[in-house]
Amino acid sequence: MKLTYTKVALTAALLTASMLAHAQDKSAHISDGIVKIGVLTDMNGPFMDNVGKGSVVATAIAIEEFGGKVLGYPIQMVTADHQNKADVGSARVREWFDRDQVDAATELGNSAVALSAMRLAQEKGRMSIVTGAGAVRISNEDCTPNNLHWVYDTYSLAKVGTQSVVKGGAKTWYYLTADYAFGHSLENDGKQFIEAAGGKVLGSSRYPFPGSDFASYILKAQGSKANAVAIATAGLDLQNAIKQGKEFGLASGGQKTVAMLMSIMDVHGVGLKDAGGMLFAESFYWDLDDASRAFARKFFERTKRMPTALQAGQYSAVLNYLKAIEKAKSDNVADVMKAIKSMPIQDAFAKNGKVRGDGKMIHDMYLVRVKTPQESKAAWDYYTVLETVPGEQAFHPIADSKCSLVKS
Known part of the structure; x- marks a missing residue:
């Protein structure tokens, strides 16, 4: 009987605590x-x-x-x-x-x-x-x-994702860019940091977003002889562009493919065989x-x-x-x-x-490198984090802001 009473009392206490936890705060608006x-x-x-x-x-x-x-x-x-x-x-x-x-x-x-x-x-x-x-x-x-x-934002992606590549030897760049606000922003911010690191953008091609056939743009990028081809788009467009670049021999011709915005699902879609070794900026990694x-x-x-x-x-x-x-x-x-x-x-x-x-x-923010198939030890083991960049360094300085909320 005592055990039953204890169980009932405990149950009542838990219910009361639950009700109190979910009770409406009458002082709240x-x-x-x-x-x-x-x-x-x-x-x-x-x-x-x-x-x-x-x-x-x-x-x-x-x-x-x-x-x-x-x-x-x-x-x-x-x-x-x-x-x-x-x-x-x-x-x-x-x-x-x-x-x-x-x-x-x-x-x-x-x-x-x-x-x-x-x-x-x-x-x-x-x-x-x-x-x-x-x-x-x-x-x-x-x-x-x-x-x-x-x-x-495109500033942080460009800053974290391009400067190390330029310092690693990719001094000349060509852009393949989605023709809308986000793509333009990725290209413009990337150019700023490429030049700041001592590199140069030789040209760019803008494609109608969304797209699926990147052949003509990739040929222009190859013709530029740039050290790096930056793809300023995202999602399925990015995956298709990387795959087609591989088919056209960008990498075998000595040109680096640089994703200005890449996610773990993009890596998954492209596969480690084609994406392995790519460097880019990330804001999160599950592991x-x-x-x-x-x-x-x-x-x-x-x-x-x-x-x-x-x-x-x-x-x-x-x-x-x-x-x-x-x-x-x-x-x-x-x-x-x-x-x-x-x-x-x-x-x-x-x-x-x-x-x-x-x-x-x-x-x-993080600079990551995609693992090769040989480096990956388990499912979704895709990234090596090379560098952690504090937010104050990665994002647009508040002192340079054009936002009316912070302008003096």
Whole structure:
């Protein structure tokens, strides 16, 4: 009888603790009693493996780690495909804000889509959290007080990813660039750092995005005799360009292929035989430390693949957005932004992170080398981290910012 009573008492205590943990904080200000997060991503296009369903899974993991509630109020997620079209993305975000009471539009893995969503978020008094797009202008000249720019930008990718290659002997470069905002930004930032390191860009070809046939552009790159051919695109386009470059003999002709933005899914798609030895900048690797491995295990259980940097960054951004709401006791944009800018950001994705006045979250970046098939010891054992670059060195200096939020 005593044992039964103890079990009942323990069960009651646990239930009470659970109810208290999820009780609504009456001092909190949560608009309409729900925190609703919209994940606008590329579900079926060239970036679907880098973001897409994986970013939805990453968001779900962050929400679950919060217990599905913040300050006792439920957290909900809605998702949509922007189809890599700014008008499609803008229409959906407007619908989310006007009809569905979405508090934050996130992921936004296309720079044109992200810029349109940011403007709407400011107009409607909501938040935008860009984790999948990298144009520098997102947190520079087009910054807004309602936006966070979380994972990476073309400045950090170019700085970390080109200077070591130039110093290693690749003094002349040719660019194969996606003809839209993100590709232009990758090329322009890369040129800046190539020249700063003593190199020279001999020329570039811009292709209509998305594309699949890169033959004519690769022939122009070969004709340039440049030491390195930089591919300023991402996702399936990047994979196809690398494979076609291999077929046309770029490497056998002595030209290095340099990816300006490459993910672990791109390496997986290309294969270690063709990608082995490539150097590029990364913002996350699943096998970096205990925290990254713990998140990766959760992600792998649901997807049977390891997370990309953009998917891990989406998890981090949502997790810290919820922490900021908890800290501010409000989902009001100004309150959340003030809270998140005062918080250290340290999790499975971000190391030594902080959000600056321009909304940019700066954190450690990495120079990685893709392992050869002989070096890889297990499934998804793809990277060797050669260098860790602190965020203050990797990202655009705040003193040079054109963001109206920080200009003196």
